[in-house]
Amino acid sequence: MSDQVVEADIVIIGSGAGGGEAAKLLSKHFNVVIVEEGPHRTSNDFKMKESIAYPELYQDSGARLTVDGAIKILQGKSVGGSTTVNWTSSFRTPQETLLHWNKEFGIHTLTQDSLLSHFLRIEDEYGITPWDGEPNLNNQLMANGMSKLGIRHGVIPRNVKGCLNLGYCGMGCPTNAKQSTLINAIPRALENGAKLFSQFRVERLIWKNDKIVEAIAYSVTPTGKIEENKKTLTLKAQHFLLCGGGINTPILLMKSDLPDPYFNIGNRTFLHPVTVSLALFNQKVEAYQGAPQSVYSDQFLWPEDDSLGFKIEAPPIHPALTSSLINQHGSEASEMMKRFSHSQGMIALGRDGFHEQAPGGKIVMTSNGRFGLDYPWNDYLTNGYKKALLTMASIQFEAGARSVYPLHRFARSFERLGEVKSFLDSCSVDRYDLQIVSAHVMGGAAMGSDEKNSVVDNDGRFHHMSNLFIFDGSLFPTSLGVNPTESILSFSSLLTHKLIERIK
Ligand SMILES: Cc1cc2nc3c(=O)[nH]c(=O)nc-3n(C[C@H](O)[C@H](O)[C@H](O)COP(=O)(O)OP(=O)(O)OC[C@H]3O[C@@H](n4cnc5c(N)ncnc54)[C@H](O)[C@@H]3O)c2cc1C
Ligand code: SF4
Incomplete structure (x- = not known):
């Protein structure tokens, strides 16, 4: 042409x-x-296959970041x-x-x-x-923990016709069900x-x-x-x-x-910034299979106090995306990936833009002449995400998790909820430390x-x-x-x- x-x-x-x-x-x-x-x-x-999907189906081949590199x-x-x-x-x-x-x-x-x-x-x-199939084990374990703790949760409606429950929606649906x-x-x-x-x-x-x-x-x-x-x-x-x-x-x-x-x-670009909690179970969870998200909780979405509201879901866990988030190296990373099929994942999506301390980000021109998103971070956001990580860990332990790894640069796998709490109480508040990710870009x-x-x-x-x-x-x-x-x-x-x- x-x-x-x-x-x-x-x-x-x-x-x-x-x-x-x-x-x-x-x-x-x-x-x-x-x-x-x-x-x-x-x-x-x-x-x-992630290696085929990300380069062609995602902005910046799946490597888009905020201008400071802190948020994926x-x-x-x-x-x-x-x-x-x-x-x-x-x-x-x-x-x-x-x-x-x-x-x-x-x-x-x-x-x-x-x-x-x-x-x-x-x-x-x-x-x-609303999804009328069985939830996959990733979602079922989250629902079990929520039920035990009395946390309200519901079934997620999905836009599918004749879904074969494969779990690979993020790489393009191979059956045209989505x-x-x-x-x-x-x-x-x-x-x-x-x-x-x-x-x-x-x-x-x-x-x-x-x-x-x-x-x-x-x-x-x-x-x-x-x-x-x-x-x-x-x-x-x-x-x-x-x-x-x-x-x-x-x-x-x-x-x-x-x-x-x-x-x-x-101005006012929003991300529903997401924090992730990974848990290890004795049984295989295989969180990469089955309808990716079928259970949610809005119990913490509209809190009565002034804190950041968040929605909880259980996302699909695929190896390349997960390894890019866990930020571990060498033997620790390799151990984590070996136990990959036993991992259960939960995410908390922050409701940004409603509070003056959660003003979102703005598009700026960087020194190399390219435009990108600057998304400033502050203590209000950090405290909201610490609360979300502790909530998710408590759900995962209640569901029978052997250990929980809250995604934070200096975290490790903890075997008790008290250890997660002590870590979160004392850990740093730098925006690079919390491994924040977003799949919902809004505003601007x-x-x-x-x-x-x-x-x-x-x-x-x-x-x-x-x-x-x-x-x-x-x-x-x-x-x-x-x-x-x-x-x-x-x-x-x-x-x-x-x-x-x-x-x-
Ligand atoms: C991995 C992932 C999982 C998600 N899961 C969910 C979910 O479960 N439920 C949900 O509700 N939402 C989900 N979302 C978010 C949701 O899909 C998006 O919020 C929504 O599709 C955004 O719609 P849009 O029309 O704003 O932009 P998009 O759907 O992103 O479409 C914009 C299009 O414009 C094209 N474009 C941009 N600039 C130009 C240009 N200059 N010239 C030509 N073309 C251009 C882009 O290539 C793109 O194809 C997910 C997103 C991702 C990435
Ligand atoms: S890729 Fe997603 S929508 Fe398509 S069949 Fe699998 S689970 Fe269903």
Whole structure:
């Protein structure tokens, strides 16, 4: 293919949760072009191998970090975006979150009432129902410990149809059971006549007065490098939808020098930062098999005191990802990996963005001229995560764990809860010490009614352009407190219907 100029009614940048769903709906009425920087991979390419999946299906080949290197960030990059690799946990947006957004940011379009029909349609089309199979042992052990301690927990709804319970959702579902936008929304959009350009990254939006006039994209390799003999795609349209996901969407706005009189672009980027507790059991747990997350607890999500709220889940544990997190070396690391199939894992996801001491991060330009996420850390966050680690250890011991290893640079495997507590009481608070990871990047182009503290208005329209809309997870003004995909699909559905009314 040589350089090309493509014209459409609407150009959609990014094919993940927000972009995919918008493409499906808009393509019924308009001439739509979707441009996606990642490759178009399908179930035939998904081999249940981390070494194959991470380089092509993840941003920065799975090695994305905050600018200080302290937090590991997992984010998708292929057709279907992060939905191609996510773990299928599906929740509606909590009422507490929507009320907070209304009160603090004047958001009146996204309410429980206005969203209801969209949640219902999305749940129907994406097969979202509480998981009715047996939980895998990883989740069952967590549920056992919670039951013994009287901790409320429930079954996670999943977006699957005919799931074979393999447990490799994070490497792309090889059976097409997972209802990602890759297999649900994008094929519908293509049937409706939409055109998809994969392996093209939009590098700049060109604007004049209050309008985007074109988007310039360059061809990239499957792992995301601009090709040596790059091809240029010039995309012209009446309207542009930016759905690149958190971090990527604000970076494109910044690279395009879009007006930002109040310096809001890239601010308020949230991660649901995750801390991990690994436990060793006598029996084999094989936490890499079976539906990855099927049990959760929200008992600690909305605490009555001022502390950080967190949600608890039991993630899939695969060797490459785990070894990159445990931060052990030599014989200790090798011992841990030998006992890998006996390991049980729990995660606590912090609800950032609701408290002044949990303000999230911001996109900055680093000294090498690249943009990245700066996510400052403080004692409030550390104390929240210490509490989460102790809570998870108590659940794991109650479930019969032989030892528990809270992920912290100086931790070891502890055989008693008291030892975990003593360690956490005395351990350092440096942000590099807690091995924090995130798979939920949100915010950076916050919605709000006041342009002084937001980037898009109640319709998802960029405040300073009449034809630029943002319908992805970057429009959240805080994190959610639940896994974000169902919210992004539903917000995109609601905002797309409003857009259709506006321009039809
Ligand atoms: C390993 C993992 C597990 C997860 N598990 C869950 C879960 O169980 N439940 C849940 O609810 N959520 C989960 N998530 C998170 C969830 O998938 C994301 O929050 C959601 O998909 C984000 O939707 P989005 O539309 O904002 O962005 P994405 O779905 O990430 O899509 C953005 C797309 O835009 C493309 N793009 C970006 N910039 C450009 C550009 N300049 N030009 C062209 N294309 C561009 C990207 O390559 C990407 O494909 C998980 C995520 C990961 C990585
Ligand atoms: S657990 Fe289900 S959805 Fe996940 S990879 Fe296996 S078959 Fe696909």
